Amino acid sequence: MNHAADRPTQTLRVQGLTKHYGSTPVFAGVDFAVQPGEFVAIVGDSGVGKSTLLNCLAGLDTWDSGHILHGSTDLGLLDETQRALWRRTHVGFVFQAFHVLPHLDVAHNVALPLVLLQRPDPERVAQMLAAVGLSDLGARLPAQLSGGQLQRVAIARALVHRPSLLLADEPTGNLDPGTAARTMDVLLAQTREHGAALVLVTHSDAAAARADRVLRLTAQGIA
Numbered sequence: 001m002n003h004a005a006d007r008p009t010q011t012l013r014v015q016g017l018t019k020h021y022g023s024t025p026v027f028a029g030v031d032f033a034v035q036p037g038e039f040v041a042i043v044g045d046s047g048v049g050k051s052t053l054l055n056c057l058a059g060l061d062t063w064d065s066g067h068i069l070h071g072s073t074d075l076g077l078l079d080e081t082q083r084a085l086w087r088r089t090h091v092g093f094v095f096q097a098f099h100v101l102p103h104l105d106v107a108h109n110v111a112l113p114l115v116l117l118q119r120p121d122p123e124r125v126a127q128m129l130a131a132v133g134l135s136d137l138g139a140r141l142p143a144q145l146s147g148g149q150l151q152r153v154a155i156a157r158a159l160v161h162r163p164s165l166l167l168a169d170e171p172t173g174n175l176d177p178g179t180a181a182r183t184m185d186v187l188l189a190q191t192r193e194h195g196a197a198l199v200l201v202t203h204s205d206a207a208a209a210r211a212d213r214v215l216r217l218t219a220q221g222i223a
């Protein structure tokens with residue numbers, strides 16, 4: 001059961017975020033906020049810094065100036081261990097390149113966030129595998145899956161622990177239109193049913209069309 005009290009209350013706030021690689025600016029003056037239960041799509045040209053921004057939101061990358069706040073947590077003030085613990089508890093991340101563990105079968109890959117939180121829950125794992133249409137493939141190794149199946153493993157893993165902040169980098173990039181639409185349904189169900197905030201980077205008009213808001217990232221900022 002999901003009680004109202006269990007619903008996330010943290011707003012994600014990005015304030016004046018700026019990042020360079022060496023002397024090359026990636027983005028500057030990035031300001032936006034995402035409320036619990038809100039779905040924000042981030043679009044922009046290839047190389048403009050969308051994946052870099054998403055990595056910053058997850059505390060996986062650092063920035064030069066500005067702030068990222070999740071509720072009352074200021075990510076910039078956390079050390080690496082504190083960031084890892086915050087991420088483990090609050091964040092589900094769908095990477096552009098999956099990052100599925102090759103030596104674990106599909107079910108164990110999906111179960112990993114729950115195992116790390118010491119909250120094993122085989123029923124929840126089975127529920128997530130069913131939600132992404134992979135119920136029959138739980139015992140397969142990642143090398144025995146197609147690209148689109150791997151992408152769905154990554155999505156099930158990002159959702160399994162009911163994160164309050166869901167960050168997804170091109171999560172439907174490898175999927176046919178029908179599977180992409182069903183995968184978006186799974187991501188959106190999590191956002192709507194559990195009140196998670198969803199930030200989705202995409203080149204897909206179909207995916208962006210389902211967002212509450214679409215933000216375009218350029219070298220000048222985000223709007």
Ligand SMILES: Nc1ncnc2c1ncn2[C@@H]1O[C@H](COP(=O)(O)OP(=O)(O)OP(=O)(O)O)[C@@H](O)[C@H]1O
Nearest residue numbers: 021022026044045046047048049050051052053096
């Ligand atoms: N480790 C790095 N060192 C230097 N430059 C980098 C590094 N990682 C990324 N970049 C550069 O930073 C810019 C932003 O990269 P990023 O991957 O965030 O773009 P993106 O908007 O996600 O692009 P795409 O739509 O192609 O995925 C690019 O110009 C890229 O070449």
Ligand SMILES: [Mg+2]
Nearest residue numbers: 050051096169
């Ligand atoms: Mg990218």
